[in-house]
Each structure stands twice: as structure tokens, then as C-alpha cells.
Amino acid sequence: MSLILSIETAVSVCSVALHEEKGLVGLLELHQENVHAQKLMPAIKSLLDRAGLESGDLSAVAVSEGPGSYTGLRIGVSTAKGISFAHQIPLIAVGTLDALAFQVVDMVEPGSFVVPMIDARRMEVYSKVFDYGMKEKEGLRPVIIDEDSYATYLEKGKVYFCGDGSRKITEVIDHPNVRFLNVSNSAKSVGDLATEKFIQKDFVDIAYFEPNYLKEFRVLKSKKNPLAL
Template identity: 55%
Template sequence: MALILSIETATKVCSVAVHQKGILLGMNEIHLDNVHSQKIMGLISSLLGQLNIEVEKLDAVAVSSGPGSYTGLRIGVSVAKGLAYALNIPLIDIPSLDALASQVIPFCEKNEHVIPMIDARRMEVYAIVANSDGVIVEKASPVILEGNSFISYLENGLVYFLGDGAEKAKEVLKHQNARFLSKFNSSNALGGLAYQKFVDSDFEDLAYFEPNYLKEFRVLSSKKNPFLS
């Protein structure tokens, strides 16, 4: 039946959803800082009750695995692993930035790119770059934003920035091809990706699975001035 519970806690959004074969059945989420540990189990219980689904009927648990908030990721992954272990069902890892990008990629045209960003404090973000076909052309990495960040993509076509990190990017990226979208991490975005992994039996080992924190940072070199780094 592929009934999958999805958990998203990588940012200040505390979000849970249930999908069946990738189709959303219901979702509960709260957009507040520092409430994940107090609210997540209640959100799950409430959602399953609203959908009249017994927890034992779940076929898998999917979790947003990072990068993102250290505390948020620890809470989400711990809950997901605990449920998967208790119910003897698979655990599915969905990278937080991949899920965020999936909200926009289906609407992109050729030569356009999607750059989802998660706030990492100050002018730092976690980001990936995806093309219109959904191919990740730059893997998840920490980036310190500057005026010429992602300039090679911006000069090639429209670039869609989204996520809570895009708000600070808007302050420094003034290129005419930059588009800033009000879309944020949500458990709703995990469902389709999780279902494909479920079909492929692409599961995680509960004993060894940990979130992806991406703690080290790099500065993107300017593509215009070789003396800037």
C-alpha cells in the first residue's frame, strides 16, 4: 500500500505528513522556532487520528536528513529511527535540499536552475544547484553569500532561489535573472521522493544512519574577477 509517514524538522518548520503511493493524504505543521521536541509526537498522533490510520499500518518512515538545524535534525531523525525500529518498517532518507528543490523543478524551463537554500546563520547558507531536468549539478555544500555567488547560472537563464536562506540571498544577489520564491521546507515535499525510494527498496541502516550536518563552509570564487576568492 506504500503508506509512508514523512518528517521534516531541518529548519524552524516542524512538519509531518502521510502519503500513499506518493499522494498526500494529510499534513500537520508548525512554523515556530524551538518547538520540535515538544510538538512533533503530538503532530504525528493528531495526523494519524485525523486520517483514521493506525500507526501499525505504516509501511515506512521518511525523514528530512539535512543539512539544517543541528537540534532540529537530531530530533527528527531520532523520532523517525525510533518509529521505524518499534514498527519494524524501513527508514527512508530524503536530503532536505533535494526535497525543497522538488517543489519547483517540475515548473522549470530549459536553461533554468533551482537553488534551494537553508539558513546557516550570518551570511551563510546550505545550498545545492539543480537544473530543469532535476539533475543536481552542484551537491549540497555550505556557502558564504557574496554579490557574485552563482553568477555563472544567473548569466545563463532564470534562477529560482527558495527556502529560508533565500531571504538573506535576496539582500546581496541583485541580478536580473534571480527569482526569489516564498517556499520553505515541508513534509509534503518528501512524499514523492520517498515513494520512489520505497519502490526501489532504497532504505537506511537504523544502526548507522545519522543526519548530514555540513558544518564546514566555503566561499564561492567570483567568476568575473580572478583575484577575488
């Protein structure tokens, strides 16, 4: 029996899940800001304890690879790498936006589109575009939201926006085909996609794998003290 631990820390939610061949075994989520560093490992232990399992029972570890919060991704990936290395089990990387879109695939109708979004700076988001069957129509990229964003898809059918970046759509786009789905990033959908990757042996190299930050992380200097970071 394969047992996969999945980790989602790309956004504010700290989420962990366990999957086996038959599906979800357990899920634990904390919807709190800036708790990943303190709560991730205790959450994993609690989830395993509830299932009567130990980390040595795991067959693989999956992690949301980004884009998203630099700190959140770093903590999630570092933790996943550590567990994978310690138990010599495969590491599986799942795109954060892919996992977000997968949550809504059963909520949309034929002819529509799904646009998962993660909040970036100001009016910018990281997004992808999928059709109703989860076929990728537009790859991962940063988008500055304006009134013409996603106009091509909106003219073709309903467009379902989801994720913490989708609130920016309400500020600038007024179109009858705009729809919103209130779903958050979750380790459950990371694990759902990771299960298929495990079957296909689609693993990443533990030593060289890095999160997809999409943009180079920048350290800003203090305005009060120009000599300090």
C-alpha cells in the same frame, strides 16, 4: 498498500505527512520556532488519527536528513528511528535541499536553474544547484554569499532561489535573472521523494544512520562563566 510517514524538522517548520501510492493522504504543519521536541509526536498522532490509522499501519518512515538545525535534525531523526525500530519497518532518508527543490520543479521553465538554500551563520548558506528538470548541477556545500555567488548560472538563465537562506541573496546580488519562490520546507515533498525510494527499496540502516549536519556541531562556552558550557 504502502503507507509512508514523512517527517521534516530540519528548519523551523515542524511538518509531518502521510503518503500512499496514489499520493498525499494528509499533511500537518506547525510554523513555530523551537516546538519540535514538544509538538512532533503529538502532530504525528493527530495526523494518524485524522486518517483513521495507527502507527502499526505504516509501511515505512521517511525523514529529512539535513543539512539544517542540529536540534531539529536530531529530534526528527531520533523520532523516525524510534518508529521504524518499534514497528520493524524501513527508514528512508531524504536530502533536505532535494525535497525543497522538488517543491518548485513545476514552477520553473526550461533553461532555468533552481537553488534551494538553508540559512547558516552570518552570510553563509547550505545550498545545491539543480537544472529545471531536477538534475543536480552542483552538490551540497556551504556557500558564503557575495556579489559573485552563482554568477555562472545567472549568466546562463533565470535562477530561482528558495528556502529560508534565500533572503541573503537580496542583500548582495543584483541581477536581472534572479528570481525568488516563496516556499518552505515541507514533509509533503519529503514524502513525494520517499515514495520513489520506497519502490526502489532505497533504505538506510536504522542503527547507523545519522543526520547530515554538514558542519561539526560546536558547543560554545559561556562568556560569563568560563567553566560552564
